[in-house]
Amino acid sequence: MQPADIAAKDRLIVALDLPGVSEAEAMIARLGVSVSFYKIGYQLAYAGGLPLAQQLAKSGKKVFIDLKLHDIGNTVARGVESVAKLGATFLTVHAYPQTMKAAVEARAGSGLKILAVTVLTSYDDGDLHAAGYRLNVSDLVEARAQQAQVLGVDGLVSSPEEAAALRKIVGHQMNLVTPGIRPAGAATGDQKRIMTPARAIAAGADYLVVGRPVTEAADPKAAADAIQAEIKQALA
Numbered sequence: 001m002q003p004a005d006i007a008a009k010d011r012l013i014v015a016l017d018l019p020g021v022s023e024a025e026a027m028i029a030r031l032g033v034s035v036s037f038y039k040i041g042y043q044l045a046y047a048g049g050l051p052l053a054q055q056l057a058k059s060g061k062k063v064f065i066d067l068k069l070h071d072i073g074n075t076v077a078r079g080v081e082s083v084a085k086l087g088a089t090f091l092t093v094h095a096y097p098q099t100m101k102a103a104v105e106a107r108a109g110s111g112l113k114i115l116a117v118t119v120l121t122s123y124d125d126g127d128l129h130a131a132g133y134r135l136n137v138s139d140l141v142e143a144r145a146q147q148a149q150v151l152g153v154d155g156l157v158s159s160p161e162e163a164a165a166l167r168k169i170v171g172h173q174m175n176l177v178t179p180g181i182r183p184a185g186a187a188t189g190d191q192k193r194i195m196t197p198a199r200a201i202a203a204g205a206d207y208l209v210v211g212r213p214v215t216e217a218a219d220p221k222a223a224a225d226a227i228q229a230e231i232k233q234a235l236a
């Protein structure tokens with residue numbers, strides 16, 4: 001979807017990083033109409049969350065399956081075919097050429113969009129070097145974005161710190177989805193490349209992924225409403 005076509009309300013994606021389906025359902029009920037887009041990652045997916053993804057999609061919510069697939073091409077392709085049946089909007093894969101190519105081919109004809117994770121938002125240059133990479137974060141993000149674009153990937157996951165540079169590279173052809181969002185004063189936790197919701201939108205992010213600042217708030221609905229208001233203001 002082109003950025004201009006994305007409803008303001010759909011730009012907030014709440015990460016349901018919760019221990020089980022009943023906790024996730026309780027959170028969804030508390031958030032009510034404040035949130036229209038949910039992300040299901042490792043914790044919930046491995047605790048029975050994939051049928052919930054299907055149920056959410058059927059009920060009219062949008063769903064992002066964040067499994068960050070990375071395997072031999074055939075295995076990635078078969079996994080993508082299974083996820084495509086759940087009715088989700090987004091699925092993540094790591095931004096390796098074989099993996100992205102297999103995922104893009106396997107999602108053809110379905111409504112599923114593939115997002116390539118460039119460099120995790122918990123990594124800084126030192127973490128990349130410790131993992132054996134010679135490039136710094138911004139160079140690796142940009143190199144992977146270029147490969148993803150050539151391979152027909154639908155969108156990129158990066159920190160909002162890279163959003164402006166990525167927009168210049170990929171234009172508006174690819175969705176920019178940014179975790180590492182922290183409202184002013186929120187705990188950083190293990191995230192290293194962060195921005196506030198307003199700054200992320202101003203930098204060109206299409207979607208903001210927010211987990212703990214909403215789900216661990218004393219009042220999750222109020223926290224989500226405050227982020228929605230910040231997004232709207234930044235778009236105005």
Ligand SMILES: O=c1ccn([C@@H]2O[C@H](COP(=O)(O)O)[C@@H](O)[C@H]2O)c(=O)[nH]1
Nearest residue numbers: 015041119120121179180209210211212
């Ligand atoms: O680079 C990445 C890719 C994915 N994530 C996921 O986003 C949420 C962020 O949660 P917070 O609680 O707001 O930190 C989480 O599910 C991650 O797995 C990411 O943070 N960075």
